[in-house]
Amino acid sequence: MSKVLARRGRWSAYKLVLIQAAVAGSVSVFFFALWGAQYGLSALAGGAIAVLPNFVFATLAFSHTGASSAAKVVKTFYWGEAVKMLLTIAMFSLVFINIEVGFMPLFVCYTLALVVHWTAPLYFKQS
Numbered sequence: 782m783s784k785v786l787a788r789r790g791r792w793s794a795y796k797l798v799l800i801q802a803a804v805a806g807s808v809s810v811f812f813f814a815l816w817g818a819q820y821g822l823s824a825l826a827g828g829a830i831a832v833l834p835n836f837v838f839a840t841l842a843f844s845h846t847g848a849s850s851a852a853k854v855v856k857t858f859y860w861g862e863a864v865k866m867l868l869t870i871a872m873f874s875l876v877f878i879n880i881e882v883g884f885m886p887l888f889v890c891y892t893l894a895l896v897v898h899w900t901a902p903l904y905f906k907q908s
Contacts, residue, residue, distance in 0.1 A: 794839030797901050801894045802832045808893055812886045824886035830872045831894030838865040 805828020813821025841861035876882060 791839060791843035793905070794843055795836075797898060797905075798832060798836045798839055800901075801835060801897045802828070804897050805829070805832055805890055805894045808886075808890045812890070816883075816886070819881070820883045820886045822880070823883040824890035826876045826880060826882060827887035827890035827892075828894050830869060830876065830887075831891045831898075833872065834865040834868040835898060837868060838862065 805825070809821050809825040809828060812824040838861040841864060842858045844857050876887070
């Protein structure tokens with residue numbers, strides 16, 4: 782039973798990450814079409830900075846479920862959040878060091894991907 786709950790929670794989290802990736806990709810294409818390759822790649826980098834740490838969090842956080850492993854659930858959520866924050870910091874650092882980015886598309890796409898995550902209860906059916 783707990784494996785089914787873990788799978789269901791992980792699948793819901795992966796659907797959210799997929800929606801975030803779709804929004805980030807769409808915004809990147811928009812910036813590429815209107816302002817060129819540098820803005821498109823900057824937006825893509827911003828989207829990746831938002832999406833990849835959320836994917837890692839979803840993988841770690843939903844590895845355990847159930848009352849019998851409550852301590853493991855809490856521990857993996859904390860570890861998942863810590864890894865997500867460190868990965869976000871590392872990815873921002875790598876992008877700023879290695880890529881000549883446009884700050885506006887980077888942060889617009891990053892913010893839009895986060896807004897998708899924050900507003901998830903509005904567009905996911907509750908069952």
